Amino acid sequence: MSTVPALQRSSTSVTAPIPVPAAAGEHTAYRPDRRRTPRRTPGWWRDAGIVAFWGINLVVTALWVKGGGLQDLTAGTGAALTSLGRITAMISSALLLVQVFLMARVPLVERAWGPDGLVRLHRYVGFTSFNLMLAHILLITLGYAAGSPNGLWGTIVELVVDYPGMLLAVAGTLALCMVVVTSVRKARARLRYESWHLIHLYGYLGAGLALPHQLWTGQEFLDSTAATWFWWTAYAVTAAAVLVYRLGVPAWRSLRSPIRVVDVRAEGPDATTVTVSGKEIGDWGTQAGQFFQWRFLDGPGWTRAHPYSISAAPTADTLRFTAAHLGDGSAALAHLRPGTRVLLEGPYGRLHPGVRTQPRVLLWGAGIGITPMRAILEELDAAPGDVTVIHRTSTPDGAVLVEELSSLAKSRDARYFLVSGHRRPGAATWLPASAGERTDVDALRELVPDIADHDVYLCGAPAWMDAARDAALAAGVPATRIHLERFAY
Ligand SMILES: Cc1cc2nc3c(=O)[nH]c(=O)nc-3n(C[C@H](O)[C@H](O)[C@H](O)COP(=O)(O)OP(=O)(O)OC[C@H]3O[C@@H](n4cnc5c(N)ncnc54)[C@H](O)[C@@H]3O)c2cc1C
Structure with a gap:
């Protein structure tokens, strides 16, 4: 039976003793043959990604310079605006392709950044690309209007109607606007996941519709053989990544050997x-x-x-x-x-034994977020006493996998704490209201006194995870040793 001495001594116990079944059942037995060498992801993969990202932007800028972009900046207002409109377009297009590539589920990228890191990058790159696209539209329109006898509105009509591929580009821009507007946090919170996801797929349409106007009218696309090669390769690599990893590999696996x-x-x-x-x-x-x-x-x-x-x-x-x-x-x-x-x-996902850096590990899950912890507990190669599991739940009756976890913990010589009870309404804490005056950090240190020496694996509802992460950081765990998965899109 696991106990929590310090917390149990208190008048408001936040934990219940865990009964460990005498005999492990079919689903609870730990089978050492299942333990495999964790797959580690070399740190340089991420660095290589960063170098590639800036490399792409550098090439794009070099192509603009080679096409006379710098000289145009001093050749009058119209030429300068148009030149700036071109460089913003090129960077925006490159970022749009990076954006699609990041979400193509390429294993190397997934393993290097993890879903959480990728979602953050996706947002950052996406909003930057979109803002540059708006700047491009504005600058090009003003640049053309400066040298046109038709005035601003006449130039807009001329650009859209007379230039090849521009009607498609307008449609693509509208599709991208829809994606961006619904990605703003407030708007996203109001949408059902299905609606948000469906609208998000229009991002592919937007990227696809923008391509023809670059091909037919984009000076930088056609200027030199190097530029043509660069852009075609960028588009082809991105499209191939999506087709192979989002469609091809899953379909091939599922058809080859039915699951x-x-x-x-x-x-x-x-x-x-x-x-x-x-x-x-x-x-x-x-x-x-x-x-x-x-x-x-x-x-x-x-x-x-x-x-x-x-x-x-x-x-x-x-x-x-x-x-x-x-x-x-x-x-x-x-x-x-x-x-x-x-x-x-x-x-x-990056919530797995391969990201571990320390011998000691805290597996910390709340609600249904405990489920990956159970799997990790089973597979982790750890010495007796090195692993602690904290299982946070609103009510002990509603907790899932308690028997499996306690049985596994026993067979693996791990400590298992079930911390149950409802949170104080509105409080940003990982603890139940019954924890009384304890701070988040004190309670964590009570359960895991040497917490600063641990890797912390974290999974649960977003607000709970934020509180738990803050407590771990405040208790001295470096951010690089906190590994988390958000069960939210
Ligand atoms: C990386 C990851 C791992 C997850 N692992 C687990 C797990 O092991 N066990 C578990 O119970 N849940 C897990 N979830 C959450 C689970 O995917 C959703 O609860 C589930 O898809 C809800 O579908 P629904 O039709 O029942 O509910 P809905 O009524 O459609 O939605 C209920 C809630 O789930 C969210 N949701 C719906 N569909 C998705 C989706 N495709 N992706 C992300 N969120 C969605 C909605 O925003 C809403 O908050 C995980 C989520 C993510 C992102």
Whole structure:
């Protein structure tokens, strides 16, 4: 039985003692043969990505200079505005391609940055590209108008109607505007995930529609053989990455060796554990804690993929996840039938044993966010006493996988704390209200006194994760040792 001495001595205990089953059940036994060498991602992959990013921008600027961009800046107002309009267009286009490439699920990029880092980059690069595109439209229009007898409005009409590919470019711009407007946090919060996702796909359309006007009228595209080669290569590489990794690889894997549901198990009334099996699943290099995009071919909703993290260490031919019933898609999992075909994209994510840097590890999950921790606990190669699990839950009855976790913790000589109770309403804390006057940091140090020497794996609801991360940072854990997965888009 695990105990929490300091917290239990207090009058407002925040933990319940964990009963450890005498005999481990079928799903709880730790099998050392499942433990594999963690796949580490070399740090230089990220550096190489940064160099490539700035390299692309440098080439684009060099092409602009080579095309007379600098000289034009001193050749009068019209020429200067047009020249600036060209460089903003070129950088905006390059960033748009980088943007699409980042989301193409290229394994090297995924492993180097992780979904969280990629989403942040995607937003930053996306908004920059969009702002530059607006600047391009404005500068080019003013530049052309300065040398035209038709005035501003006449020039706008002339640009849109007379120049080849421009009507398509206007449509592409509108598509991109829609994507950007719905990506602003406030607007995004009001949209259902499906609507947001569908609108977001218009980004591909926007990028595609912008291409013809670059080909037919873009001076930098046509100016020199080097420029033509550069732009064609950039477009081709980006398109190939999307086609190969978003469509080709998942389709090939699923068609070559069918994956099917083999077990569906209720985890209380509000969650389901699903196990799937396929002959070659073990060859995909999956690590405990990573996630896949899952599609179940059991009816009309199959086109919509749902991300779920694996909740057990992968075996040679099975993967398993545990999902809370939050909406239609997750609730339907309870009715899945064994034998149902499954399409999988993945593995993705950086919450896995390969990112660990220290011998000591804290696996810290809240609610359904505990599920990847269970998988990591199973696979982590650790000495007795090196691993601590903190399982935060609103009510002890609603907690998932408690028996499996306590049994695994026992067999792995890990410490397992279940911290249950509702939060004080409105409070930004990782603790339940019953923790009384303790600060977030004090409570963390009570459970893990040498927390500063740990790697911290974190997963849970966004607000809870923010509070937990802040507590870990304040307790002396460097940011680079906090590894997290957000169950949110
Ligand atoms: C990387 C990652 C790993 C995840 N792992 C797990 C897991 O192991 N177990 C688990 O229970 N949940 C997990 N989730 C959350 C899970 O994907 C959503 O709860 C689920 O897709 C909801 O679908 P729904 O149709 O039941 O609910 P809906 O009613 O459609 O939505 C309920 C909530 O889930 C969000 N959501 C819906 N679809 C998606 C989607 N495709 N991607 C992200 N968020 C979505 C919505 O914003 C909403 O807040 C994970 C999410 C991410 C991003």
